[in-house]
Amino acid sequence: MSSNRYKVVRNGSSPAGFSEIPVLGYELFHEEVTSMLADERYHCLNYSCFRSGEGFRFICVIADDGSGEIRILSHIKKDDGTPLRSLTASCYAMHIFEREIYENHGVLFDDHPWLKPVRYPHDRADRLSVMDNYPFYEMDSEELHEVGVGPIHAGVIEPGHFRFICNGERVLHLEIQLGYQHRGIEKLFVSAGDGLHRALLSENIAGDSAVAHGLAHAQLLESLAGLEPPVSLQIERCIALELERIGVHIGDTAALCGDVAYQLGQVACEALRTMVINTTQFWCGNRFGKGLIRPGGSNFPLTEESAAEILRVLEEVDRRYANVTDCIYSLPSVLGRFEDIGIVTRKQATSIGAVGMAARTCGVPRDIRATHPFQYYRKMEINPVMQETGDVLARGMLRALEVRESVKIIRRLIENWRNCAKETGRPQYDLRFRPDCLAVSVTEGWRGEICHVAVTDNDGKLVMYKIKDPSMHNWMALALAVRNQEISDFPVCNKSFNLSYCGNDL
Amino acid sequence: MLKEIKILSDHGKQYVPDLRNQPVSALFRGRPVITADITAAEARKAAALCPAGAIDSSSGAVDLGRCAFCCECALAMPEVYRFTNDYRISATRREDLIIKPGQSEPLRIDESAVRKEVRRLFRRSLKLRQVSAGGDNSCEMELSAAGNVNFDMGRYGIEFVASPRHADGIVITGPVSENMSAALEICYEATPAPRLIILVGTDAISGGLFAGSPAIKRDFIESQHIDLYVPGNPAHPLTFINGVMDLTGRK
CATH class of the missing domain: 3.30.460.80 (NADH:ubiquinone oxidoreductase Nqo5 subunit)
Incomplete structure (x- = not known):
C-alpha cells in the first residue's frame, strides 16, 4: 500500500x-x-x-x-x-x-x-557528560542499599556497569550503564577506504554475531548497488546464520548450567558447542565465521565436502543436545533456579519494544525470518519458536527448541543447495552505490533483529551508517526481569538474555 | 540416572591430549608464509589491498599484530602469500610478530625477553584477570573456551580469576576504548606485583581496524612493558595456551 x-x-x-x-x-x-x-x-x-x-x-x-x-x-x-x-x-x-x-x-x-x-560516543554533543557522572536513578531511604557491579565483572565477559537498589536481598531497581565498549565503529564505516575494510568492520561489530552483522551489512550494500545475490550464495548465507545460532544457543545452555552448578549439562554442552563452531571453522577457517560473509560473493563457497561435514556433525549434535536438554529441563534442582525467575511479561515486552528471543519468550512472535524474510528465507516457511512464560526457563527452553528447528532448516537448505546452480562468485569490494538514497537491511541473528541503515550522497558515497543490535532494546528487558528478584538470581537472569555490550556501544 | 549415563557415554573423552600438536582444520589461518622472491610491485599491491595496514609496502612483510587474518592477500596472490595452520604464533617481542618474506621456520618466543621472575613464580601456577576494553566478544569467548572441557588449560594451573587481587597478571582484549581506559588502569594497579600484561587479539596488540578511531585511547598499553602478544581475530584458544606455556617455561 x-x-x-x-x-x-x-x-x-x-x-x-x-x-x-x-x-x-x-x-x-x-x-x-x-x-x-x-x-x-x-x-x-x-x-x-x-x-x-x-x-x-x-x-x-x-x-x-x-x-x-x-x-x-x-x-x-x-x-x-x-x-x-x-x-x-x-x-x-x-x-x-x-x-x-x-x-x-x-x-x-x-x-x-x-x-x-x-554509550558516551567520542563525538557526543555534550563533552561534559562523562562515564563518571552518569545520572543514576536514586532512592532516598535508610532501609535501602545500592550494589554496584562492574564495569569489570567476575567472569571473562565484556564490561558494563550494573547498579542495583536493594531492599535486603531483594532487587527493587536495576540500572545498566553502558558505553565502555564504544569504538566509534559507525563513523569508521563512513570513512573506510573500501568494501573489504567495511566487510571486516561489519564482522567485528559483535564477534558473537559476526555472521548476522556481516550479512546485514553485505545485504545493505547489495541493496545500494542494485545487486541480487545468486541463489546458491543466499542459501549459503542462511546456513551460516543458522550455524551461528546453533553454536551460540548451545554455548548459552552450557553457561546457564554453569551458573546453577549443574556440571554435567555444562560440560556436555561445551563439547557440543565446540563441535558446531569447529564445523564453521572447517568451512571457512574461523570458528566465528569471520571471513565467510562478503558483499557480492564469497571467499569460501560451500563445497559438497563442507555440506556433508555440516550434516554429519549436526546429526550427532542434534541427538546429543536433545538428550542433554531433556535432562537439564527435567531436573528439579535446575528447574528450581529457572522457573518463575526473571519474568518479563508480554505487556512489558511489547511496551519496551523487545525483539528476537526476548520477545519470543513472552509470546510476542517477532522473527524477521518470518515477517520480513531475506536471502533464501524468502522461499522458505519459517515458524518462529515461541514460549509464553517469559522467565529464565522459557529463555532456556527457547534455545533448546530453536537449535532443533535450525538443524531442520539447515537440512532443507542443504537439500535445496544441492539442487541449485552453483553461482556463488567472488566478493565485490568496489560496488557502486545509487546516489541520494537510503537503504535498510534487517537480519535475524540469534539474539534477534539486526538492522543496518545507510544513506548515500549525490555522488553515491556513504554519508551515514546506522547499526542497531537487538541488545539496544533488550537491555531494558533484563533490567525489568530482575525487579523483585533475589540479587543472587541476577547472574542467571543475565546469562539467560546474554546481551551484547559492544553491539550496543558500537 | 540412565539418561545421565547415556550423556556421559556419548560425551566420551573430550579433552585435547596434546595442546602443542593438535590438528586444526585445513583452512584455519595461522602463521603466514611469504615467498622469498616477492617483487616490489607485488609488495605494493598487497599493501594496498590490506585494509588493516598489516603489510609493509616496500618489503611485503606481514605484521601479525595488525593482521585481521582475512587472508585476502593470499586469495589475491596465492603464489606470494600463504597462511599455514600453525597456531603457535605468540611472541614476547612486538617486532617478532612481523613475518618477513622467506621466513618459514615456526615462531618461537625470544627467551631473553622473558623477565626472570616470570618463570620462577608462574611456571606451575598462573592466575589471570581478563579485561575486555572494547573487544568484540570473540576473543573473550575464545579465552573462556581455553578453560573449557576441550582445551582445559586448568590442567597446567592456568586459570582466570574473578579479582585482580587474586591475579598474577592481566589479559587485555580489545583496542582499548577511551571509555574503558581508566577502569583498565585501575584493574592493573589492583594486581599485586610482579604482574604480567598479555595482549590477546589484533585489536589489543595494535588497535587493529580501530587503530585510527578517535574513540580509542592506548596511552596506558603503550607505556607498559608487555610480556606476551597473542595475535588472532580472534586468537584461537590453542594460540593463547601455547603462548602462555612458552612464556612461563612449561614444556
Missing part, C-alpha cells in the same frame, strides 16, 4: 530515493508514528537523524510485521535548539532512539522521561 506520508520498501530490496521519501511536518510525523506503533503489528527498526544543510534530517524506519512492508517516514528540523515533542511519552519503545539522538546531536525532547546517556 502506498501513502503520501511514508515510503514503502521491503527488506534488502532496492533502496528508497530521497526524493521519494515524503517530508512531514513534525506534528503529522508524530501523529503518524504514534498511531502506527499503538498497534502491535508495527515496531520501530530505527529512528535517527543526520546533519543536512542547516538542520537535521530525521529518518524513522517502521516494520509492519503483518504485511512485510518497511515504512520510511521523515521530518526535518532546524538546528535552533528548540525541543521536539517526545514520541517516548506515548510509545515507550522509542526511548532508546530519542536518547541516542539527544546524546549524538544535542536535539532535545520535551516530556521524555529521562534523556539518559546511551
Whole structure:
C-alpha cells in the first residue's frame, strides 16, 4: 500500500530515493508514528537523524510485521535548539532512539522521561557528560542499599556497569550503564577506504554475531548497488546464520548450567558447542565465521565436502543436545533456579519494544525470518519458536527448541543447495552505490533483529551508517526481569538474555 | 540416572591430549608464509589491498599484530602469500610478530625477553584477570573456551580469576576504548606485583581496524612493558595456551 506520508520498501530490496521519501511536518510525523506503533503489528527498526544543510534530517524506519512492508517516514528540523515533542511519552519503545539522538546531536525532547546517556560516543554533543557522572536513578531511604557491579565483572565477559537498589536481598531497581565498549565503529564505516575494510568492520561489530552483522551489512550494500545475490550464495548465507545460532544457543545452555552448578549439562554442552563452531571453522577457517560473509560473493563457497561435514556433525549434535536438554529441563534442582525467575511479561515486552528471543519468550512472535524474510528465507516457511512464560526457563527452553528447528532448516537448505546452480562468485569490494538514497537491511541473528541503515550522497558515497543490535532494546528487558528478584538470581537472569555490550556501544 | 549415563557415554573423552600438536582444520589461518622472491610491485599491491595496514609496502612483510587474518592477500596472490595452520604464533617481542618474506621456520618466543621472575613464580601456577576494553566478544569467548572441557588449560594451573587481587597478571582484549581506559588502569594497579600484561587479539596488540578511531585511547598499553602478544581475530584458544606455556617455561 502506498501513502503520501511514508515510503514503502521491503527488506534488502532496492533502496528508497530521497526524493521519494515524503517530508512531514513534525506534528503529522508524530501523529503518524504514534498511531502506527499503538498497534502491535508495527515496531520501530530505527529512528535517527543526520546533519543536512542547516538542520537535521530525521529518518524513522517502521516494520509492519503483518504485511512485510518497511515504512520510511521523515521530518526535518532546524538546528535552533528548540525541543521536539517526545514520541517516548506515548510509545515507550522509542526511548532508546530519542536518547541516542539527544546524546549524538544535542536535539532535545520535551516530556521524555529521562534523556539518559546511551554509550558516551567520542563525538557526543555534550563533552561534559562523562562515564563518571552518569545520572543514576536514586532512592532516598535508610532501609535501602545500592550494589554496584562492574564495569569489570567476575567472569571473562565484556564490561558494563550494573547498579542495583536493594531492599535486603531483594532487587527493587536495576540500572545498566553502558558505553565502555564504544569504538566509534559507525563513523569508521563512513570513512573506510573500501568494501573489504567495511566487510571486516561489519564482522567485528559483535564477534558473537559476526555472521548476522556481516550479512546485514553485505545485504545493505547489495541493496545500494542494485545487486541480487545468486541463489546458491543466499542459501549459503542462511546456513551460516543458522550455524551461528546453533553454536551460540548451545554455548548459552552450557553457561546457564554453569551458573546453577549443574556440571554435567555444562560440560556436555561445551563439547557440543565446540563441535558446531569447529564445523564453521572447517568451512571457512574461523570458528566465528569471520571471513565467510562478503558483499557480492564469497571467499569460501560451500563445497559438497563442507555440506556433508555440516550434516554429519549436526546429526550427532542434534541427538546429543536433545538428550542433554531433556535432562537439564527435567531436573528439579535446575528447574528450581529457572522457573518463575526473571519474568518479563508480554505487556512489558511489547511496551519496551523487545525483539528476537526476548520477545519470543513472552509470546510476542517477532522473527524477521518470518515477517520480513531475506536471502533464501524468502522461499522458505519459517515458524518462529515461541514460549509464553517469559522467565529464565522459557529463555532456556527457547534455545533448546530453536537449535532443533535450525538443524531442520539447515537440512532443507542443504537439500535445496544441492539442487541449485552453483553461482556463488567472488566478493565485490568496489560496488557502486545509487546516489541520494537510503537503504535498510534487517537480519535475524540469534539474539534477534539486526538492522543496518545507510544513506548515500549525490555522488553515491556513504554519508551515514546506522547499526542497531537487538541488545539496544533488550537491555531494558533484563533490567525489568530482575525487579523483585533475589540479587543472587541476577547472574542467571543475565546469562539467560546474554546481551551484547559492544553491539550496543558500537 | 540412565539418561545421565547415556550423556556421559556419548560425551566420551573430550579433552585435547596434546595442546602443542593438535590438528586444526585445513583452512584455519595461522602463521603466514611469504615467498622469498616477492617483487616490489607485488609488495605494493598487497599493501594496498590490506585494509588493516598489516603489510609493509616496500618489503611485503606481514605484521601479525595488525593482521585481521582475512587472508585476502593470499586469495589475491596465492603464489606470494600463504597462511599455514600453525597456531603457535605468540611472541614476547612486538617486532617478532612481523613475518618477513622467506621466513618459514615456526615462531618461537625470544627467551631473553622473558623477565626472570616470570618463570620462577608462574611456571606451575598462573592466575589471570581478563579485561575486555572494547573487544568484540570473540576473543573473550575464545579465552573462556581455553578453560573449557576441550582445551582445559586448568590442567597446567592456568586459570582466570574473578579479582585482580587474586591475579598474577592481566589479559587485555580489545583496542582499548577511551571509555574503558581508566577502569583498565585501575584493574592493573589492583594486581599485586610482579604482574604480567598479555595482549590477546589484533585489536589489543595494535588497535587493529580501530587503530585510527578517535574513540580509542592506548596511552596506558603503550607505556607498559608487555610480556606476551597473542595475535588472532580472534586468537584461537590453542594460540593463547601455547603462548602462555612458552612464556612461563612449561614444556
